[in-house]
Amino acid sequence: MQPHPPARTKEAMIGFFQDRMQSGVARYAGEKKQNADEGAAKTYMLETDLTGLGDNRHDRTLAFLRGALAPLHCEIQELHDETFFLITRRNARGEAARQDQFYLQADDDRFWFIHTLAKSERADRLHQELIRLPKVDSAWFPTEFLLDLTRARDNIFRGFSSRFDNAPFAQGDEDRRAEFSLKLWGKLAPTVLDAINQSDVLRQHIAVSGVRVHHRPASEDMVLDDVNCFGKVTAFGASFNSHYDLMAYQLRPAYRQTIVDRIEGELAIGVGDDHQLTGAPIIVRHYGLEQPIEQFVRAIFNGAGPFRLWGLASMILDDCARVYAVDMHVGHKLTFDLSPTIIRIELPKGSCGNTIARFFTLFQQHYAANATISGGRFDAVFRLREDA
Amino acid sequence: MDRVGNVAMLNAIIGRCQNEPFVPNDLFQLGYTQIAIERPVAFADGKEVVPDLAIGSGTLNGACCFESKTGRNIDAPQARKYAQLTPQHLERYCRFTLDYTRAVTVDVGYLCPDDAECVDGITMDLDREGLPFPLLPVGAQIALARGRFNEPQLHSLFATRLTMDFAKVPPYYHFDKVSRLFEMAPWVVQSLVAFAQQGNIPFRTAAIAADAYGPLWHVTGAGQQNTVIKKTGQVLRAAMVKELKSFLERADAKKTVNRNTEWTLRYANATGNAYPFQRLKSLDKACVRFVNRLESEELGTLPGMWRYLFP
Numbered sequence A: 001m002q003p004h005p006p007a008r009t010k011e012a013m014i015g016f017f018q019d020r021m022q023s024g025v026a027r028y029a030g031e032k033k034q035n036a037d038e039g040a041a042k043t044y045m046l047e048t049d050l051t052g053l054g055d056n057r058h059d060r061t062l063a064f065l066r067g068a069l070a071p072l073h074c075e076i077q078e079l080h081d082e083t084f085f086l087i088t089r090r091n092a093r094g095e096a097a098r099q100d101q102f103y104l105q106a107d108d109d110r111f112w113f114i115h116t117l118a119k120s121e122r123a124d125r126l127h128q129e130l131i132r133l134p135k136v137d138s139a140w141f142p143t144e145f146l147l148d149l150t151r152a153r154d155n156i157f158r159g160f161s162s163r164f165d166n167a168p169f170a171q172g173d174e175d176r177r178a179e180f181s182l183k184l185w186g187k188l189a190p191t192v193l194d195a196i197n198q199s200d201v202l203r204q205h206i207a208v209s210g211v212r213v214h215h216r217p218a219s220e221d222m223v224l225d226d227v228n229c230f231g232k233v234t235a236f237g238a239s240f241n242s243h244y245d246l247m248a249y250q251l252r253p254a255y256r257q258t259i260v261d262r263i264e265g266e267l268a269i270g271v272g273d274d275h276q277l278t279g280a281p282i283i284v285r286h287y288g289l290e291q292p293i294e295q296f297v298r299a300i301f302n303g304a305g306p307f308r309l310w311g312l313a314s315m316i317l318d319d320c321a322r323v324y325a326v327d328m329h330v331g332h333k334l335t336f337d338l339s340p341t342i343i344r345i346e347l348p349k350g351s352c353g354n355t356i357a358r359f360f361t362l363f364q365q366h367y368a369a370n371a372t373i374s375g376g377r378f379d380a381v382f383r384l385r386e387d388a
Numbered sequence B: 001m002d003r004v005g006n007v008a009m010l011n012a013i014i015g016r017c018q019n020e021p022f023v024p025n026d027l028f029q030l031g032y033t034q035i036a037i038e039r040p041v042a043f044a045d046g047k048e049v050v051p052d053l054a055i056g057s058g059t060l061n062g063a064c065c066f067e068s069k070t071g072r073n074i075d076a077p078q079a080r081k082y083a084q085l086t087p088q089h090l091e092r093y094c095r096f097t098l099d100y101t102r103a104v105t106v107d108v109g110y111l112c113p114d115d116a117e118c119v120d121g122i123t124m125d126l127d128r129e130g131l132p133f134p135l136l137p138v139g140a141q142i143a144l145a146r147g148r149f150n151e152p153q154l155h156s157l158f159a160t161r162l163t164m165d166f167a168k169v170p171p172y173y174h175f176d177k178v179s180r181l182f183e184m185a186p187w188v189v190q191s192l193v194a195f196a197q198q199g200n201i202p203f204r205t206a207a208i209a210a211d212a213y214g215p216l217w218h219v220t221g222a223g224q225q226n227t228v229i230k231k232t233g234q235v236l237r238a239a240m241v242k243e244l245k246s247f248l249e250r251a252d253a254k255k256t257v258n259r260n261t262e263w264t265l266r267y268a269n270a271t272g273n274a275y276p277f278q279r280l281k282s283l284d285k286a287c288v289r290f291v292n293r294l295e296s297e298e299l300g301t302l303p304g305m306w307r308y309l310f311p
Helices: A010-031 A057-072 A120-131 A143-151 A189-197 A200-205 A240-267 A293-300 A354-366 B006-017 B076-083 B087-094 B116-129 B152-159 B181-197 B205-213 B215-219 B222-241 B277-299
Strands: A041-048 A074-078 A084-090 A096-105 A111-116 A136-138 A155-165 A179-185 A208-215 A223-228 A232-237 A282-285 A309-317 A320-327 A332-338 A342-346 A372-375 B032-037 B053-057 B062-068 B105-113 B135-138 B248-250 B262-265
Touching: A010 A041, A010 A232, A010 A240, A041 A120, A041 A240, A057 A074, A057 A084, A057 A120, A084 A120, A096 A120, A111 A120, A111 A240, A120 A136, A120 A232, A136 A354, A143 A155, A143 A208, A143 A240, A155 A189, A155 A223, A155 A354, A179 A189, A189 A200, A208 A240, A223 A240, A232 A240, A240 A354, A282 A354, A293 A309, A293 A320, A293 A332, A309 A332, A309 B181, A309 B277, A320 B181, A332 B181, B006 B032, B006 B053, B006 B062, B006 B105, B006 B135, B032 B087, B053 B087, B062 B076, B062 B087, B076 B116, B105 B116, B105 B152, B116 B135, B181 B205, B181 B222, B181 B262, B181 B277, B205 B215, B205 B222, B222 B248, B222 B277
Parallel strands: B062 B105, B105 B135
Antiparallel strands: A041 A111, A041 A136, A041 A232, A074 A084, A084 A096, A096 A111, A155 A179, A155 A208, A208 A223, A223 A232, A282 A342, A282 A372, A309 A320, A320 A332, A332 A342, B032 B053, B053 B062, B248 B262
16 A cells, blocks of 8 residues: 655644544544554654764754665655655565655754554564664663653553563573563552552562653543653543643753753853853762672673663772773763762763763663662752643 | 871861761861862962961951971961961952951961871970971871870860870872872772773873863872873873783873873774673683772782682
């Protein structure tokens, strides 16, 4: 089947997605059967840094997309809005699959959206391929950020998912391997989460990897949004408008404020015009080490996934290490001081704050679900803004 | 313990002004924060002094400049200028507001390594000039050796022996012009890898030096910058000759290394789409061997102490 003719503008895309979601719900009501993925809109939030690729936003975005996506059998189409593009995935025979259309919305220079109705498997595949590119990363939402979202205005908490896998830290030691996954939807979810939080052992191993929120409960068409810790938000229901409102007016501003204003603006270490040192170290506190610090350091700073951090590690004391690290994703520098219960991170001015979000989210998902992060005047760095 | 250098002394004071997890925050508790680093203060006669560090406390309504010395002498004209320092100077040059309806204090403190020759030499120089400045020898402890601070609470703090674990001092200053090559090497290696990963090659000695030096580069004087660039060249040359020979290349064949010499670190593939991890692992090991060798050569210790870990 031929792909749908593209929406030329963002507004047209919203209308098109709205229609598709409503017809999906109507079909579900008629057929009395549900394919969870059918008709569900997905939006992925990406973090990008195209500085140095030219001043014209449209041209540099297009040039980057063409260069980066050509090997992935993707066709880039310019649309009416200058920061709005259609990515069409073609198969090996050059045919476009019916739903493999991805709208890339780059109106925010730093945090892009990719909207699609494609099935999760195929959409996730493209997302994975995109974030392997240099200069592109996922948005990363740590536990407290996700839980804050459930408490924000216009949102009702409808469930959560949890995943924990300490594989990166337990390599070669199957006895220490811990894996856990849980999905809980419904009105009892907050109660269960409260119960989990009462137990130190469970809190240590149950990182919230996603939440389900009912956004804009007063609106006519209902939508439930599953917000995943790696920046994917899946909308179930009949209102793409509500889903878009959540993404564009709640999630992205809050994330932008955390990464750009707090981490890169206030916490990154620099020197002001008056020769004053600005910024503050970022502090991660966790329950302690389960292995010698050398192994702990190697698990994080080996240059490979999931952390994608490289580092030259120096033992400054028997139980403390300093790591001269580089984020392999963007080639920015950070310095880590690691002790058995505290990780102190110094992010130089100009380095990417998303590295902190990625490190901390993955640290929660793979090592200490109850780790906390603070810095400067912020007791918790990843909080939604107060008025969200 | 190893003799404490300028970098560690200044980092220790800055660290104590921050709410740092690894160093005591006693100065922070007194309301002190660093207000200027290497900020020139000009006097009416056209001369100036450049305190290494100035800290100020709104709570105590006072400021203190620190001058760190690693030798046995002070710069007498500089010390005499410090004696002329007024609150107005600090307000004007360090953008620090004082409340003149209350008592205002301005202090100048000297920092030096805790070794007898330094302490005695600086004490004699300050006595000779008739200057009352306090002297703080810095070692495993920070202890007041002479003088007193005008601010009573600051004096009380330094009059007690403050403990300091220098291994844990935060690296605000990465290194300075008198740092040894092995102390600079990890920062240089980090910058090389970062530049290469950004696809920002080739890179010049001066750019590597600035990046490795860190955020304080822009407030550092030209003399310090030139020495740091020169020493960065020495680090790179040492790296290229031995351990990093197969990774680090020079764009020209000249024998001398200067600030404009271009370097290339080759380990990433050209597209940057995939990391050649085997190559990266070899680079890791080469970097570790390199820093270890420099350290053993400069400190006279046995090579292969494995202070630096294979990632």
